[in-house]
Amino acid sequence: MTRPLGVALLGLGTVGSAVARAMGDREKRLAATAGRALRLVGACARDPGKPRDAGGVPVTADPFALLDDPEVDVVVEVIGGMEPARDLQLAAFERGKHVVTANKELVAREWRQLHEAARLAKRELRFEAAVGAAIPVVAAARALGAVRPRVLSGLLNGTTTYICSRMEEGAAFDAALAEAQAKGYAEADPSADVDGWDPAYKLSILVSLLEGRWFPPDGVRRSSLRSLTLEQVAEAAARGSAVRYLAVADFGERATKARVGIEEVRASSLEGQATGPTNVVRLETDLAGTLTFVGPGAGGNATAAAILGDVIAIAQRGA
Ligand SMILES: NC(=O)c1ccc[n+]([C@@H]2O[C@H](COP(=O)([O-])OP(=O)(O)OC[C@H]3O[C@@H](n4cnc5c(N)ncnc54)[C@H](OP(=O)(O)O)[C@@H]3O)[C@@H](O)[C@H]2O)c1
DSSP states (O other), X not given: OOOOEEEEEEOOSHHHHHHHHHHHHOHHHHHHHHSSOEEEEEEEOSOTTSOOSBTBOOEESOHHHHHTOTTOOEEEEOSOSSTTHHHHHHHHHHTTOXXXXXXXXXXXXXXXXXXXXXXHHTOOEEOGGGTTTTSOHHHHHHHTTTSOEEEEEEEOOHHHXXXXXXXXXXXXXXXXXXXXXXXXXXXXXXXXXXXXXXXXXXXXXXXXXXHTSOOOGGGEEEOOGGGOOHHHHHXXXXXXXXXXXXXXXXXXXXXXXXXXXEEEEETTSHHHHOOSSEEEEEEEESSSOEEEEEEEOOSHHHHHHHHHHHHHHHHHTTO
């Protein structure tokens, strides 16, 4: 009988805990879709003593206890940020493990280094959860290699959508941001959301996939949401529009231009109707017309769904 595919979680916060719970509550479904059993070998966190809702997974503070464990086939990095996530992903490849991650910053910034490490190790680097959480936009971008993309636009950040929609209801910017943080939408550092880093990383990843070469996140022009005023929001509403923090890539004949910032959309559009973590991705192409993807772009469970989809794909390939 095939041995279960061993999974280790680096990070056991919002996303890591949701992965652990899902692995515990749907063992049979995962085994059926993956074609073999999946086994959560252990998890790593900063403070192993912290109470968490993560089933009975053994927790260590030492990531190398998991990286060096021969029972671990797939390392799921859900710590976030650049370090130690980068060193740990590279260490995982050096030890012949596959890597699945939700870390958009690291994938966008270290695209070349991580892909090269995976290639040399003959292992997979998968990051469906890094863009649009449960919406399979990374898979879609990979599947659309034959089309010429014309314009990609949409909402890739729930915090900024929430702030825009609350300002439509009259809330001030600072109050709306505080609410987004209280609801758990905002990144730990709100600058990642309101100054556009988070959607810039996601846009960089989608453009890189669609073009087949790295489009660095520093190439995405960013303007902050902080300058948005209640007057601007009211003026847009009077025109039947809504203000949203949009991510746009324009795939010109010569050079692709990408930007994130404040734009007006029709109030009745999917973008104008979105009020929170709902993400929208519209892709205009030559052969395939316009494709639209909508769904939950954040949250532990939605992100766990994408991560486990990647683990299943690795299992199906006979890892
Ligand atoms: N939350 C979402 O909705 C969402 C959606 C899509 C993608 N993501 C991405 O998913 C990743 C994780 O996000 P999250 O919301 O789950 O973050 P989080 O709740 O802050 O969890 C981070 C986890 O990493 C652990 N950790 C931090 N530093 C560590 C270190 N040096 N060594 C070992 N473990 C360490 C923490 O340990 P302690 O628990 O002991 O502090 C915690 O368990 C990020 O890349 C994020 O951008 C999140």
